Amino acid sequence: MKWVKKMIIFLFGIGIIYLCIVFALILSGTKDTPTNSPDTLLILGAQVRGKTKKEAYPSKVLKERLDTAVPYLKKHPQTIAIVCGGQGKDEPDSEANVMAIYLVKQGIPKEQIVTESTSTRTKENIINAEKKKPLGKTVIVSSDFHIYRSKLLAKRLGLTNITGLPAPSRSSATVKNYLREIVALSYGLLFDW
Numbered sequence: 001m002k003w004v005k006k007m008i009i010f011l012f013g014i015g016i017i018y019l020c021i022v023f024a025l026i027l028s029g030t031k032d033t034p035t036n037s038p039d040t041l042l043i044l045g046a047q048v049r050g051k052t053k054k055e056a057y058p059s060k061v062l063k064e065r066l067d068t069a070v071p072y073l074k075k076h077p078q079t080i081a082i083v084c085g086g087q088g089k090d091e092p093d094s095e096a097n098v099m100a101i102y103l104v105k106q107g108i109p110k111e112q113i114v115t116e117s118t119s120t121r122t123k124e125n126i127i128n129a130e131k132k133k134p135l136g137k138t139v140i141v142s143s144d145f146h147i148y149r150s151k152l153l154a155k156r157l158g159l160t161n162i163t164g165l166p167a168p169s170r171s172s173a174t175v176k177n178y179l180r181e182i183v184a185l186s187y188g189l190l191f192d193w
Helices: 002-029 060-075 095-105 122-132 144-156 174-191
Strands: 040-044 080-084 113-116 138-143 162-167
Touching: 002 144, 002 174, 040 060, 040 122, 060 095, 060 138, 060 162, 080 095, 080 122, 095 113, 113 122, 122 144, 138 144, 144 162, 144 174
Parallel strands: 040 080, 040 138, 080 113, 138 162
Antiparallel strands: none
16 A cells, blocks of 8 residues: 555656646746847737627737737848638637738738638648748747747757747736646647657
8 A cells, every 4th residue: 555655646746847847848938039130930820809700800819929029020021920820610710811910000011921821730830831931040929838839849840940939928818828838738748749
């Protein structure tokens, strides 16, 4: 009986250590700084709200990402922005289309934006964006908690010149998003090759 108890305590301890390491990796991504000479700004999608295509607007998380990208794009007008994200069953339009419209309204020229509106997950965003245009020196824009995993997947797909531009998470779902990212990164580290 003592042996079983010791094994349970040992496994629990290993689990806690593993979760702490994963959380530390996520936090390291929140401190990432983008290059000052980018070729491409890859903006990853998130939920779109609204009842019709005409009324579609970015969720708070997506707006945080876009609002982080706008000043960077204005500072680097030669950089091409690729907005990524397909249309979920509960979304009135593709995330990429809504993102492109938002960026144009914020003063980013249409010619500076490429839309990739077929992907449904981070890995697909990167693969499909590269089909649209050679990425070169790339900055990934996503929520702060998502930068580490995004860069990890990009590197596994063969992209070597990657930096991140973390969008600060300020929504009421931030804690939930961090917890979900712990699970997603754990899966990504082990299985998403």
